[in-house]
Amino acid sequence: ISEMFNSISYNKGAAVLRMLSEFLTEPVFAQGLSSYLNTFAFKNTVYTDLWDHLQQAVDNTPGLDIPRSVHEIMNRWTLQMGFPVVTVDTRTGTVTQKHFLLDPDSVVDRPSQFNYTWFIPIKWMKNGVDQQQYWLLDKTDTHSS
Incomplete structure (x- = not known):
């Protein structure tokens, strides 16, 4: 069990x-977290209970659009080993993600039900001006604005 909970x-x-707090916005994240903590004070819980309460906060917030449910987005981050490295080609607008490996020659022997693809919120600027958040939902995509 000590291997499951390391630094x-x-x-x-x-x-x-x-990241979750950033793409939901701080007030929505705080609302969902508060609801979760109040509901489960002095009780047992599982991680999906948090996703449920955050989803309720999203559903109660007009104008907050996320491309998938909180469950679908977050399961890819919590149920897969590691994290992605994102590459942006500023000439073509092509955005790609790849499973980050400290040793690029290593072999991943643990399969992922998500094929090591994450739903990634991307904040970006153009000429010093914040642009609308973009979501990378596949291994590669071309974003144009």
Whole structure:
């Protein structure tokens, strides 16, 4: 069990929660988290309970659009080993993701039901101006604005 909860797990968990808070917006994340904590105070819970409460907060927020449910987005981050590295070709607008491996020659022997593809929120700027958030939903996509 100690291998399941090491510094890598905690660091990834913190980064994933920060990303989640950013794409849901801080107020929506806080609303969902508060609801979750109040509901499960002094009780047992599973991670999907958090996704449910965050989804309720999303559903109660007009104008907040995410491309998939909180469950679908977050399961790819929490149920897959590692994380993606994103590459952007600024000439063509092509955005790609690839499973990050510290040793690029290593072989991944643990299959993923998601084929090591993540739903990735991408914030970007053009000429110093924030642009609308873009979601990379496949291994590769071409984004044009």
